[in-house]
Structure formats: C-alpha cells, structure tokens
Amino acid sequence: MSLNDWLLALHLLSGFALTAAIVLFWVAIVAIRRTDRPEQVVAAARLLPVGSVVVIVGSLGVVIFGIWLAIALDGVEVWNGWVIAAIILWAVGTETGRRSDPEFAPCVNRAKELVAAGQTEPDARLAELARTQKGLLLHTIATVAILLILVDMIWKPGA
Amino acid sequence: MLASIRPDSWTLPLFLHVLGAMVLVGGLLVTTTSALVARGDGRLLRIGYMTLVTVCLPAFVVMRLAAQWIASKEQLDGSDAPTWVGIGFMTADAGFVLLLIALILGGIGVRRLRNGRTGLVRASLFISVVMLAAYIVTIWAMGAKPA
Numbered sequence A: 001m002s003l004n005d006w007l008l009a010l011h012l013l014s015g016f017a018l019t020a021a022i023v024l025f026w027v028a029i030v031a032i033r034r035t036d037r038p039e040q041v042v043a044a045a046r047l048l049p050v051g052s053v054v055v056i057v058g059s060l061g062v063v064i065f066g067i068w069l070a071i072a073l074d075g076v077e078v079w080n081g082w083v084i085a086a087i088i089l090w091a092v093g094t095e096t097g098r099r100s101d102p103e104f105a106p107c108v109n110r111a112k113e114l115v116a117a118g119q120t121e122p123d124a125r126l127a128e129l130a131r132t133q134k135g136l137l138l139h140t141i142a143t144v145a146i147l148l149i150l151v152d153m154i155w156k157p158g159a
Numbered sequence B: 001m002l003a004s005i006r007p008d009s010w011t012l013p014l015f016l017h018v019l020g021a022m023v024l025v026g027g028l029l030v031t032t033t034s035a036l037v038a039r040g041d042g043r044l045l046r047i048g049y050m051t052l053v054t055v056c057l058p059a060f061v062v063m064r065l066a067a068q069w070i071a072s073k074e075q076l077d078g079s080d081a082p083t084w085v086g087i088g089f090m091t092a093d094a095g096f097v098l099l100l101i102a103l104i105l106g107g108i109g110v111r112r113l114r115n116g117r118t119g120l121v122r123a124s125l126f127i128s129v130v131m132l133a134a135y136i137v138t139i140w141a142m143g144a145k146p147a
Helices: A003-033 A038-045 A048-072 A081-116 A124-130 A133-155 B008-037 B042-073 B083-115 B119-144
Strands: none
Touching (some): A003 A038, A003 A048, A003 A081, A003 A133, A003 B008, A003 B042, A003 B119, A038 A081, A038 B042, A048 B008, A081 A133, B008 B119
16 A cells, blocks of 8 residues: 555545534534433533544544645645635634534533532523524534535546 | 546445445444443433434435445446455445344333433444444545555
C-alpha cells in the first residue's frame, strides 16, 4: 500500500467520523426536543461528550488528510474548484456546528440542576429551552454543508 | 481525477452507498455510546435501541442495496472481485445477521425495561459495538483498497 492509499483511507475514516458525530447530535437533539422531563434530557445529554470528541477528530482529520491528498495526487490540485468548494463547505459546516452546541447548553444545564434538586416532573422552562430554534437551524445548516461536501466529493464538478 | 475515469451512471449508486454507510456508522456510534455509558440507565438504553430501529436499519438497507447496484455496474459482484470488495460484502452480510439479532433481542428487552431489566437491551447494543468495529475495518478497506 502506498502513502496515498493510507491518506485516502484516513480521509475517508475522518469523513465517516464527522458524519457519525452529526448523526449522534441529531439523535440527541431529537431526544431532547421530544421531552420536558429532566431525567430524559440528562440521559440524552450523556451522548454529547462522545460526539464532541468524534466531531473534532473527524473535522480536523478530514481537512488535513484531504488537503494532503490533494497535494500528493497527480491530477488534483488544492486550487481545483471542487476542492475549494469542499474547503468552504467544511468551514461553514464546522463553524455552524460549533455555534449550535452552546444553544443547547442551557437546556442540559437546567435539566442537571433539576435532577440534582430531585425534581423529575415535566418542566415548562426546560421544554422551552430544549426547543431552541437557533440551535436547530445551526445544526441543520451544518448537516446540509456536510451533505454537500459528500455530493461534491462524489460528483467532483468541473474535474 | 477519479471522476474523469468514473462513468456518470456510477455516481448516484456510489453516493447512496456512501451516504447509507455514513448514516449507519453514525447510528452505530449512538448505540455503541449508549451501551458503554448507560450503566443501566433505561432511558439511554431505549434511545440506543430506537436508534438501531429508526436509523441503523433503514441506513443499512440503503447502503447494502446501493452496494449491489454499484457492484453490478462496475462488474465487481463476480467470484473474481477484488479483496476489498469481498471484505465489504462479507462485513455487510454478517452485519445484517448481527443487526437482526440485535433488533430482536432489543425488541424483547425494551418491553422488559419497564420492570428495570436492562440485560437484553444492553446485549443488543453490545452487538452493535462489534458491528461498528467491523465497519471501521471495512471503511479502511474501501479507502485503502488492499490487494
């Protein structure tokens, strides 16, 4: 196996890690939005630390190995349109994804406080915090950006 | 470069195959995380099992059907298929058996969660840990394409 084979494999694994983390965040968001019970929110929130680690590894790996691959491969250049498009979409996806995280923090923090206080009944304020439209919008934009990167990688427009 | 040697008719099945596989691995990350961090928390185990049903199963179907579609277009579904294709089919088909076992075990186990019995759902989710490990090897093989 050549270095380029390894780079492609690591680029692909990083891409899978990034999208896997996005799926994990979607599951947590849906679970949190569907309930107004503190314990349910705390349970779903236990997924988030793993997602945060995987999304960092995936988003850094995909761009590092991707650019390295673009430099190493004959016939592909970093300034090719589809490569630049992927880098821009990656920046949009990672930044909107990063900004969506704090939008859900107040909900998780309130749920933890309520559980610590022994309150397990539904809480109207918790439900309101869980249904943050800004957090949902930012995560949706991040997801669409990553989906467009996949489209770009496979169709390679202009290549 | 790759696009220039890949016919346009191959791109849609390839896109669906990769998208299905990515969502499947994402679902398995959720189920694996649930299995490892739940420590008997029935709420998180239920989220893990529901992810197996609503995310992993549909994603698996898309991934596997699209794999067959692209393999037939590239004429890679014969006995002389390269090793990396063989690894892909082997882990996908074995993974389907494991997925079915996990779904059945978990389906029974979710009913027992009301009584505080978490064993079957945990067993179901731990099967998904094995699947995730196998698919990580498969992704490496799909990318590195060992001889």
